[in-house]
Amino acid sequence: MTATTTQQALGERAGGVAERLSARPRRFLPPRLGRRYERRFALVAFLVPSLVYVGLFVAYPLYRDIVISFQNYGFSALAAGHGPFVGLANYRQMLNDGTTIRAIANTVVFTLASVAAQFVIGFAMAVYLNRQFAGSAFLRRIILVPWVMPLVVTGTIFSLIFASTNGLANEVLHGIGLVHKPIGWLTSGDLAVLSIVVTNVWAGIPFNAILLFSGLQDVPPEQLEAASVDGASPWQRFTRVTVPMMRPVIMIVLMLGVVYTLKVFDIVIVLTNGGPANESQLMSSWAYTQAFSDFQLGTGTAVANILLVFSLLCGVVYVLLSRGDNTGRARR
Amino acid sequence: MPIDKIPAAHGKRRAASILSAAAMLVVSGGLTTVGVSVAGQGVASGAPVGTVVKAAGASCPGGVLKLTEEDYYGAPSKTNPSANGMKAFFGNYSKTHPCVQVVRQGEVVTGDAAYLTHILSQFSSGSQPDLLMLDNPQLPQFAADNLLVPLQSLGALPVVKKINPANVEETTYNGKLYALPLDTNTIAIFYNKALLAENGIKTLPKTWSQFAADAKKTAHGSDLGFVFSGQAGPGQATWQFDPWAWSNGASTTRPDSPAAVQALSFLTGLVKDGAAPKSVVNWTQTQPIQEFEAGKAAFCENGLWNIPTLESAYPKLKWGVFEIPTRLAGQTVIAPFGGEVWSVPKTNAKEEKAAFQLLKAMSQNINAFARDVAGVPTEPSLWKASPWNESVYQPFLAELQHGRSRQAGITKPANEPAIDLDIGNAIEAALVGKQSPAAALQAAQSQVAPLLK
Structure with missing residues (x-):
């Protein structure tokens, strides 16, 4: 299969899914909202689980990790849940060690x-x-x-x-x-x-x-x-x-x-x-x-x-x- | 202080938990109906929780109070008497106190670092236990951060008068008692009678030079001589080094004193000489006692908590115990206090009070408690009774009489764990020959100095 035919096949398949989804609009939303919203809703519905997963288990821990690395996060901070901001001090201290x-x-x-x-x-x-x-x-x-x-x-x-x-x-x-x-x-x-x-x-x-x-x-x-x-x-x-x-x-x-x-x-x-x-x-x-x-x-x-x-x-x-x-x- | 926010956070959490509990009651109410209609009985499985609360609520003002307890003794099993003892005690307490239900959480996390991280994260989310067990050197950090309730603000504790004052001192912070030390322990030298006889050793060594000579005699072939822990970490190298250094006049506050350097030179010499294996630097306290149990080591520095297991699981091994040898004959052995202590975390007035009552009940039979957790009671008057009057306990008890808290002399006791680690790293460096004992301890001194101010 050449690259073009693969793309065509994929396009057809994707189109097929979208068509099938939009073929029964009344199930999701009241008819007045129309087909465009329906498609958008379907897209969002499919995206949400992965976004929630990535957000909860990748993005948030990474964000906390970066924030903590700029804090004096010792015993007291652990108990309190946050520590004082110290800029690059942790990185400096570690690279001098x-x-x-x-x-x-x-x-x-x-x-x-x-x-x-x-x-x-x-x-x-x-x-x-x-x-x-x-x-x-x-x-x-x-x-x-x-x-x-x-x-x-x-x-x-x-x-x-x-x-x-x-x-x-x-x-x-x-x-x-x-x-x-x-x-x-x-x-x-x-x-x-x-x-x-x-x-x-x-x-x-x-x-x-x-x-x-x-x-x-x-x-x-x-x-x-x-x-x-x-x-x-x-x-x-x-x-x-x-x-x-x-x-x-x-x-x-x-x-x-x-x-x-x-x-x-x-x-x-x-x-x-x-x-x-x-x-x-x-x-x-x-x-x-x-x-x-x-x-x-x-x-x-x-x-x-x-x-x-x-x-x-x-x-x-x-x-x-x-x-x-x-x-x-x-x-x- | 951010700590001030804890009660507020706790309040929020409580509101949330009340809501979720209400939801649970609705659900369990439904289940009860199903349970009753199908099986015709209402006092089994999870469904009757609501029923119990209601039934007991009549006699208990405010319903049954759930108290959470946290320790690191792990899950109860045939080989875990401490956990069995805890489970039985809290189970009985809940039975004899129908308005209190004690939930033990000792099976969740074991191991020092994981345990502390877990506890601290509980504090940060306001879900700290109502009764908390801590390794004694960790207590000051918790007290310094204002996470615990001073016990005497909750009521009188007559048992304190009976407890060894040195043990009370290690749970006292800024003049206030923050935890009860119910059992204590320390380390001495276990010896293998058969290996000593085989190598013609007839009298037990008392001084460093006698000990070095005897250890050397017993180290040949696959026999290891003297085994100990030389790996830095809480309750490892520094704790095992302390009695050698302290008995020689050293103190934790001056790691580079000549007395401490002499002690580290002595231990390093044993390794260099082959009287102790090189592996000690990779060993926590576990491997040495395993080697001893396997009959491969003539001498093993370890704690009295091993006695029950040695007696029950190794009936063929003939062993004894003697005090840590001193550099000069006649020096007093000064050993560090081990053991866990029990504290009441700040929660709210009702739970704090109830947790205090529970702690008081635990302190009423220190003898049984200490036996359950394979320690010795902190009440010296109990030492005359069995099993503490057995000969294998005597060297430990003699050491405990002159015992010293690991926080002794440290102005900010909360820094003890960090100081312990700095000295531990110095011990490792000297044992592997990376630095001379003097240089290693000097390095430790410069790291420790700012922690002592």
Whole structure:
């Protein structure tokens, strides 16, 4: 179906709905108000539920979040429901705090490393699962297990694996003679961040693998065959045919990966609680610590809003990239 | 002050709730009719609510008063004696006081931060409970914000004279009593008798150097030696560090004093030396006691609330308790008071009065109450009775006699939680070797100083 025919079809369908709605005007309003009002009423009636939802659960919390970030919102303000306006003081205080800078750096490293590793491993698994072999269907199903497991459970399991004392990782490494004294996976700042990345990668691989697997199934076999007749090697077929064909799926997987990873919170809280000495704080856990351990909702929301800006930037990048994608297609 | 608006907001809310209650009555009236006509009985399910109010209204002026209570003991279950005790007590109270119905909300939120956020949001919307349980260091913040009723303005409390004055002091703010401490607790060292015997330890350590040597002896293979909590947070690292520092002459108001630095150097040394595991910095108080219960740790710093569980659930584990060792022989152990306290939030005169009567009833049998919540009574004269006269309680009771409130010496006690966290971060930094104990505590001192003014 070409673009024009799709649009026509959609137009007809939309027109059809409108016609059907306007075909029985007397049900909604008295006849004197006429057909125009009837249509407008129908439009409003359809819009209201989503507007109410967005208003109540997205716009209002966001508005409160922004307002609180400009207030001195501590214990007393929580009890009263509002705090004194302090301008940009919360943002200034947070950006002058070493822990915030460390949390921002950790978040960037954590997000890039997690998304890259999840994507590469997930893609490899998708390619592997895309072949038909005995048990491939079964494998495709059980691969989802880490994804359906609550992150708190994942975090708890990995905290047992990475425990410096009698942890599984150290026992194995010691058993095969790779290390002679226990590694402080969760007791040294940098290693703690690495441990959080590893845990998150493990939890995120299935999501990448399954989405990319479904993308792989949409790659037309004729094109791969044609490429192979033209003498392309398997690697060339992958990079020159499969990957370009899958560009939209890859974009979505990476975009969702970044957004999901930016907001990861449970794993850090369970594994390290942001420690030792706040060295493994991510922006999400640091915002939480400020707001609900230190009861400084003003500074907590300031950190959360910086994170929000990060997420928005990713969204903008995605929109720009996907536009480029469309024009590229149109040209082809 | 914005706080002044609370009663007004509460009034509005009450008006709204009266309206909705009226609506509910209309609905439930309809249901009653259906219930009666179909089943022929009117005293079951939700429908008779209106009936009860009406029936009781005859003998109770103004109808049955609903009192809400909030604590964080969680849902009643076989393994949750505190919640069972609460449920039973409030259930009985409602039965013996037909004009009062106590609704326990202790199953809603557990955990420190979530609990406080939940309570504070209730205050902001005027839906605060009528009787409120708080962890004792949190009380001054609530009192300072004028959210609670000074108890003695509601009537006489003869029990106060019997309670340990140090416990009364921690619930007193600006000279007024804002809560009743019914049970208290503190921390000492639990030891595993089998592991000590295995490693040839015959006498219990009394000083830091003896303790370090013994802990080192018991830490080998998968045995952990000494376990404690080194993670910053309310009731974690700082609370566990306090008795080591305080017994050595330090105080919370001077985190960088030489006595405090000595104490932190001692604990850091144990970790460096392998006498305590590196993981302590990731541990709250839960993991250490779990390691101890699993028989992996010879020594565990933890609270007396573990005694009932250790006795009932781990019959094979042979264990004992001794006081926190001191740097020099003969120093007095000074340990922090734990335990929850009970307050009456500002609501309106009728409910405040009724909540006060309920609190008074709770204080009439402190012994049973303390046992229910796995604490010890704040009334020292009760310590001679069972189970407090058992040997495992004696080290704790000896420490409690010289106990100190965590707010002691802090001019603005409402700042205690923030000070606790600053010192906790210093402990973490020293334990992982990020800073020397002296440097870490100096950093804490500079953060704490403005909170002490």
